[in-house]
Amino acid sequence: MKVSCPKVLKLSEFETIARSLGKPLVTSKHVLNADRTVQELSNNGLFSDKDVGWHHDWSYGRGNYFGTILYNVKNAHLSPTLFCDMSKVPESLKQMYSNAVGNYSPPKHLHDLCFTEKQLRILEKQKVQRPFIINHHITGEEILYCSISTIQNNKYNLLPIKEYVESNIYKYEWKENDFLIWDNLKMMHKRNAFKGERMLWRSQFII
Ligand SMILES: [Fe+2]
Numbered sequence: 001m002k003v004s005c006p007k008v009l010k011l012s013e014f015e016t017i018a019r020s021l022g023k024p025l026v027t028s029k030h031v032l033n034a035d036r037t038v039q040e041l042s043n044n045g046l047f048s049d050k051d052v053g054w055h056h057d058w059s060y061g062r063g064n065y066f067g068t069i070l071y072n073v074k075n076a077h078l079s080p081t082l083f084c085d086m087s088k089v090p091e092s093l094k095q096m097y098s099n100a101v102g103n104y105s106p107p108k109h110l111h112d113l114c115f116t117e118k119q120l121r122i123l124e125k126q127k128v129q130r131p132f133i134i135n136h137h138i139t140g141e142e143i144l145y146c147s148i149s150t151i152q153n154n155k156y157n158l159l160p161i162k163e164y165v166e167s168n169i170y171k172y173e174w175k176e177n178d179f180l181i182w183d184n185l186k187m188m189h190k191r192n193a194f195k196g197e198r199m200l201w202r203s204q205f206i207i
Contacts, residue, residue: 005177009071014038014179014201018069021181022205025058025066028116032201041070042199046113049198052191053149054084054165057184057204060104060150062126066204069181073201076174079194083172084165087141087186093164094144097132102145103152104128132156136185138207143186 009017015033018024024037030046032038043049058066070081105124106115115123134145146161165188172180182189184204 001181002172003179003181004175005071005179008177009179011038011201014071014203017179018203018205021069021203022067022207025204025206028119029114037203039202040073040199041202043194043197047110047191048113049194049196051193054147054162054188054190055149056145056147056188059102059130059147060106060123060126060128062128066184067181067207068184069179069203069205071179071201072174072177074199075197076178076200078196078198079191080174081172081180082190082192083170083182084168084188085170085186086145086188087136087139087143088168089144089164093160094133094142096160097144097146097156100132100156101153102130102132102147102156104130104147104150105152107150134185136183141186145185147188149190 011032015035015038018037024035026036027039028036030039030041032040039046041047057068070076105127106120111120130145132144132146134143135141136143144161146158148158148162148165151158
């Protein structure tokens with residue numbers, strides 16, 4: 001969901017909106033508030049200015065999945081956010097992965113940027129597994145879940161999924177004061193590398 005905000009949001013206002021959506025994820029790095037539920041994403045901080053490949057947030061974390069809210073603080077337009085709705089994949093593609101299970105852990109290139117050593121120890125110990133075919137716990141929709149850039153298995157051929165995703169992109173062009181809220185179970189997403197100063201606030205939440 002896209003919301004065009006008529007004014008510049010204060011951090012406390014963003015925090016309140018995010019909290020109204022669900023139970024927030026508490027994290028450690030790049031946090032902006034005392035409750036540690038809002039993170040700053042920026043060109044010289046979290047995720048830097050490099051490519052962020054196709055993924056579902058928190059694929060490597062245990063428990064229910066997290067929805068995500070992002071707010072455009074500065075120049076989000078420098079890199080549009082790309083989405084693919086994985087509840088819309090054709091039956092034939094789902095059939096190819098009907099028994100597949102993905103193993104997830106935080107990708108190496110994100111270790112220093114995103115996590116403390118303690119978080120990494122916990123996440124790697126959890127060895128999260130997720131079936132490729134899941135049913136949405138609220139809508140009941142069947143979803144092909146394969147977080148391409150965070151999955152660790154190499155025994156599955158992911159090319160058919162990559163090809164589908166690349167040809168079924170919804171591209172979001174950011175405008176000033178926009179925020180986006182999405183269902184992270186359905187919406188695989190990515191962002192391309194960019195140049196310049198870009199900053200967003202993010203909260204993740206359980207629904
Ligand atoms: Fe993400």
